[in-house]
Amino acid sequence: MIVTNIENQELTIENKIEKVFDMEQCENVLCPIKDILAHLGDKWSIFTILALGQVKVARFNELKKQVAGISQRMLTVTLRSLEENGLVSRQLFPEIPPRVEYTLTSLGHSLLGQMLQLAEWATSHRDEIDEARKKFQEKKLVF
Amino acid sequence: MIVTNIENQELTIENKIEKVFDMEQCENVLCPIKDILAHLGDKWSIFTILALGQVKVARFNELKKQVAGISQRMLTVTLRSLEENGLVSRQLFPEIPPRVEYTLTSLGHSLLGQMLQLAEWATSHRDEIDEARKKFQEKKLVF
DNA sequence: CGGTATCCCGTGTGATACTG
DNA sequence: CAGTATCACACGGGATACCG
Numbered sequence: 001m002i003v004t005n006i007e008n009q010e011l012t013i014e015n016k017i018e019k020v021f022d023m024e025q026c027e028n029v030l031c032p033i034k035d036i037l038a039h040l041g042d043k044w045s046i047f048t049i050l051a052l053g054q055v056k057v058a059r060f061n062e063l064k065k066q067v068a069g070i071s072q073r074m075l076t077v078t079l080r081s082l083e084e085n086g087l088v089s090r091q092l093f094p095e096i097p098p099r100v101e102y103t104l105t106s107l108g109h110s111l112l113g114q115m116l117q118l119a120e121w122a123t124s125h126r127d128e129i130d131e132a133r134k135k136f137q138e139k140k141l142v143f
Numbered sequence: 144m145i146v147t148n149i150e151n152q153e154l155t156i157e158n159k160i161e162k163v164f165d166m167e168q169c170e171n172v173l174c175p176i177k178d179i180l181a182h183l184g185d186k187w188s189i190f191t192i193l194a195l196g197q198v199k200v201a202r203f204n205e206l207k208k209q210v211a212g213i214s215q216r217m218l219t220v221t222l223r224s225l226e227e228n229g230l231v232s233r234q235l236f237p238e239i240p241p242r243v244e245y246t247l248t249s250l251g252h253s254l255l256g257q258m259l260q261l262a263e264w265a266t267s268h269r270d271e272i273d274e275a276r277k278k279f280q281e282k283k284l285v286f
Numbered sequence: 287c288g289g290t291a292t293c294c295c296g297t298g299t300g301a302t303a304c305t306g
Numbered sequence: 307c308a309g310t311a312t313c314a315c316a317c318g319g320g321a322t323a324c325c326g
Contacts, residue, residue: 017193119180
């Protein structure tokens with residue numbers, strides 16, 4: 001029974017892969033996966049989403065402190081991109097001085113869940129990766 | 144009861160975020176998440192892993208066909224990086240003509256699961272993202 | 287405060303040619 | 307077949323200065 005379960009799971013993985021590759025066959029940039037991953041895969045998007053997941057609501061400069069290391073320019077660019085893709089909502093209060101508040105949309109919050117899983121994977125397999133790197137370096141030294 | 148469940152889940156997410164941000168406080172590149180995501184976040188790594196998940200074992204040029212669009216150079220670079228991080232194993236057969244076989248390691252297979260979830264997320268939220276983009280374009284046209 | 291505009295450099299990546 | 311080497315170049319992204 002257990003074996004059957006494993007086999008079933010393997011089949012599911014295979015099916016998922018097939019689906020992914022079916023979608024990928026579109027040649028141009030319209031391929032959704034390529035496209036979406038290209039937008040959300042860069043580190044600034046990831047960290048901005050994580051930051052907004054933590055503080056819920058943030059103004060521009062608050063966010064800039066949170067993300068730590070990001071330049072003003074890249075924060076602007078990243079936020080625009082996230083807004084364009086419906087992950088972040090931007091609310092402007094026409095006061096003086098101007099105030100702008102950023103929050104995650106429900107879609108953004110949904111993506112946050114994925115990001116967290118990836119982050120969890122990264123941390124939980126950190127040691128294995130470190131070890132693999134050391135082995136690789138040793139191999140290189142042999143030659 | 145349902146409300147309690149949701150609250151508990153929210154708390155878990157918050158806790159996860161805190162953990163992630165705790166780890167992120169290291170300033171240099173050694174921060175595991177930044178580091179690992181930087182290596183595995185780029186599209187060629189993702190597609191190569193997906194391809195290897197599909198074909199299980201592949202030689203260099205087979206893989207090149209599978210990934211579709213990748214240059215010889217980038218496939219080499221990507222495979223070296225994946226090998227260095229313990230996700231892909233490379234077996235060289237010293238024949239003439241030479242033969243090299245690439246497969247996913249168990250670590251790579253584990254990451255494949257994550258990739259698939261991300262891909263699934265991307266496809267299942269494709270419409271929402273498209274709609275958000277259209278709205279954003281309309282907004283821009285107003286000004 | 288919350289941007290935009292401009293400049294500029296380093297790196298990532300494709301194309302091409304060569305090798306064991 | 308499975309790469310390496312080299313060049314060329316677009317683009318990401320930092321620094322700086324200015325605007326509403």
